[in-house]
Amino acid sequence: MKQTIQIVSERNRIFRQQVQIEGFEDLYVDVPKAYGGEGSAPDPHDFFDLSLGACKAITAQMYAQRKKWPLEGISVTVNRDDSEEQKGIYRLEVVMTFHGIEDAEQRARLEEISHKCPIHRLMTSATVEVTTRSADVVEA
Known part of the structure; x- marks a missing residue:
């Protein structure tokens, strides 16, 4: 089974990413504050x-x-x-x-x-x- 997952930078120059998987909403990935992210998501x-x-x-x-x-x-x-x-x-x-x-x-x-x-x-x-x-x- 093939599945496509799309990752889109949510904010310019900020590391938070929006994850797009068919059938799911509100999935995000971020980087901890110690590494320059917002720490707003796993x-x-x-x-x-x-x-x-x-x-x-x-x-x-x-x-x-x-x-x-x-x-x-x-x-x-x-x-x-x-x-x-x-x-x-x-x-x-x-x-x-x-x-x-x-x-x-x-x-x-x-x-x-x-x-x-x-x-x-x-x-x-x-x-x-x-x-x-x-x-x-x-x-x-």
């Missing part, structure tokens, strides 16, 4: 990290639903350590709480299943190819 790293946490939660929920386990909800905390990012090491710790699941084996299985979410696999085992090119400016 930064690109936040979206990277949250995509992992959300995908793991959704994958575990889907599995529990198929198994008819009494999962009432999931809380996920993603802890980022980017202190060595410039050396090529970016660490994410994901802590998951499975509400309504008392059985330790079921909790362990849900954690194991979360490792199979598409974003976890993409981040840890896929080859991602990025092509960047400039486009001509079209005046309206």
Whole structure:
């Protein structure tokens, strides 16, 4: 499935970006004030990290639903350590709480299943190819 996401600078010379994805409104990306942004929206790293946490939660929920386990909800905390990012090491710790699941084996299985979410696999085992090119400016 192909999807197009458009990113448009919202304000001249300010880093805040408006994200345009079909069917969604009011999505923005910004840079923290420490880097010259307004800090008015999550930064690109936040979206990277949250995509992992959300995908793991959704994958575990889907599995529990198929198994008819009494999962009432999931809380996920993603802890980022980017202190060595410039050396090529970016660490994410994901802590998951499975509400309504008392059985330790079921909790362990849900954690194991979360490792199979598409974003976890993409981040840890896929080859991602990025092509960047400039486009001509079209005046309206």
